[in-house]
Amino acid sequence: MQRWHHGLFVVLLLWGTPQASLHAEEIRYRVDIEAPDSLDSLLRKHLDIVKALDNPRLNRNEWLRLLGEAEQDAQSILATEGYFSPQIDIETDQQDTLSHASFKVEPGPQTRVAEVEIEFTGAIHLEDEHSRVNKLKENWALQAGAPFSQDNWGKAKRTLLSDLIAYRYPEAHILRSEARIQRERNQVKLRIEIDSGPVYRFGTTRIEGVQRYDAAIIERLNPIKPGDIYDQNSLLRLQTLILESGYYQSVEVSADTENGPVDAAPVIVKVSERKASTLSTGAGLSTNTGARVQLNYEDLDVFGLDWRFVGSFKVEQLAQSLNGQLQRPQTENGFRDSLSSTVGRTAIEGQTTTIFNNSLKRAWGPRRFEQFVGTGILFEQVDLDGAESSNKQVATVSYGITLRRVDNELSPNRGYLLNAQVAAAPLDSLSDGKFVQTYIKGQAYWPLAERTQLITRLEIGAVNGGNAPATYLFRAGGDQSVRGYAFQSLGNREGDAIAGARYLLTGSAELVQWLTREWGGAVFVDFGNAADTIKTLKPVYAYGLGVRWKSPAGPIGADIAYGQDTGEFRLHFNLGVSF
Incomplete structure (x- = not known):
């Protein structure tokens, strides 16, 4: 043979x-x-x-x-x-x-697309949607010159139809489609005609499954108003807001476009509520603060007012804390109010800090542009190895914003995150000295190729004024700072301890190569330091390699980093996106 x-x-x-x-x-x-x-x-x-x-x-x-x-x-x-x-x-x-x-x-030569003809009928023309039509045509996956396959042809049609259904036209459908094969030229001419159907608008919202908690919790979260133009993103946004409230274990949001009128399709919210109170325990390990055990308690109906209380007791090798937070359901104006209290102790790099902190906070806005104002009072005791101890009290006011512009919050591929905060102790009568702390952190994601990604990070902090407590000063080093150096090991040396400093600068550039959809490798350079003056703020550098896994809970990383100034290698773990 x-x-x-x-x-x-x-x-x-x-x-x-x-x-x-x-x-x-x-x-x-x-x-x-x-x-x-x-x-x-x-x-x-x-x-x-x-x-x-x-x-x-x-x-x-x-x-x-x-x-x-x-x-x-x-x-x-x-x-x-x-x-x-x-x-x-x-x-x-x-x-x-x-x-x-x-x-x-x-196999011979593969057939390629020679010509594409896409026609739209229905309300998409009546609504003067010419720019939308042009955008849909530009985003068509099988442009002239692309290799043709039945799978790609089917995916391109489904994507085009999905875009219309998600935006204004839930009854959009394909009237006819045709792929004319020219075998002698190894070419194909594609033609597709789509009827957008009518433009739908939302009607009233119907809530199902409410038993323990007031339906007003959902109503106050709902950004959809009767008469708004149908948009699947609005339904998904409402579903996310309800889940984030913490009162429900599952949420399904849809619009009844089959039975409802075109100009008032009912919005249907189906929820399954969480138990009113839960007690849980956990254990873990951090390369920053060591092994830990934790006890959590949550009550979703404090005082019978649907107020939410979250408490935790956490014991780590280098830090221990007892936290409690009382959260009020979102108001009709979109405000989210909370009252927090924390007792904590940390012993890191020769500095032992004990705090008792109470704060009141009001947050508002969507996750794309979230803001908060707050006020608090802090009592702090600091003991330094080989140096004098101190006790301080400060009353502060604060303001902060967080911008999220990423394609996927859980595992971003493109976009940026930005957080900026300012805290001030303005009154001598309530504080042991006046000061202003400013802090900015940004992280950007750049897709360089289909499976190659650049991640950059920059962190800046400054404290101006008098006798600021250690809680508001800066130290650097660790998993989310300068890898290759121990947690909070970069700062001012006082006696035998590393104490906080007035200025902070850290940054990172990381190149990630995804080998599969879930697993990838990374190479990175970190830099940064903390010091009391800008002139003495000289960054140290670290270099390393890592492994990345896109877990269901977000990206998980394991890194080996070399600290240039120490000549040592350190292992670091990190979970999720810290914004």
Whole structure:
């Protein structure tokens, strides 16, 4: 039997040993396939004669029938990938105990898109949506010159239709579609006609599943007003807001476009409520503060007013804390009010800090542009190894903003995050000295290629004024700061301790190469330091390698970093996006 050898081809060897045939006719069946890498798995998966090898009832008559149909079968499979003029040679070898078929496939040139014609009818024209139509055409996936396949053709149509359904036109549908193949030119002309249907508007909202908690919690979160134009993003946004409130374990938000009127489609919210109170425990490990155990308590109906209380007791090797926060449901004006109290102790780099802090905070705005104002009073005791201890009291007011402009908050690929805060102790009568603290942190995500991503980070802090407490000063180093250096090991040296400083500057540039959809490798450079003057703020550097995993909870990373100034390697772990 003849064999072929070519550098562009791989050989796929498939064996079938049906038990029935061995016992009855003692015949083995075998198929060899030579085809380009991109097509050999396709043929292996879909060729009927290959699939029959796993059938224990395969016999000689069935084998001969499949052989007779094999060429047409292979042509049909290759046509789905745009190969309409393949050369398929099949050689057979029939022996007493072996039936063997050998396929050699020369697929020929792949068909490419020569012309695309997309037509729209329906309200999309009546609503003067010419810019929308142009954008849909520009985003069409199979532009002229692109390789054609049935799979890509189907995906392009589904994407186009999904874009219309998600935006204003939930009844959009394809009237007709056609792919005209020109075999002699290896070209295809595509034509698709879509009826957008009418423009839908939202009606009133109906809430189902409410038992423990007041439906007003959902009503105050709802940004959708009767008469608003239908948009799936609005429904998804409402679903997210309800889940983030913390009162519900599952939420489903939809619009009844089938039974409701076009100009008032009801919005239906179905919820499953969480238990009123829960108690949980946990354990973990941080390369910053060591091993930890934690006890959490949550009550979602404090005073019978649907106020939410969240408390936690956390013990770590380097830090211990007792926290409690009372949160009021969002008001009709969109304000989110909370009252917090914290007792904590940290012992890091020779500085032991004990605090008692109470704060009142009001936040508002969507996650894309979130703001807050707050006020608080802090009592602090600091003990430094080899230096004097101190006790301070400050009353502060604060303001902050957070901008989120990323394509996916859980695992961003493109966009940026920015957080800016200012805190001030303006009155000598309430504080041991006046000061202003300013802090800015930004992180940007840049897709350089399909699986290559650049992540940059910059962090700046400054304290101006008098006797600021250690809680408002800066130290650097650790997992989310300058990797390669111990947690908060960069700052002012006082006695045998590293104390906080007035100025902070850290940054990072990280290149991530995703090897699969979930796993990737990273190389990075970190820099930064903390000092009492800008002149003495000299950054130190670190270099490292890491592994990344896109887990369901967000990106998880493990890094090995080398600190240039210390000459030491350190291991770091990080979870999620810290904004």
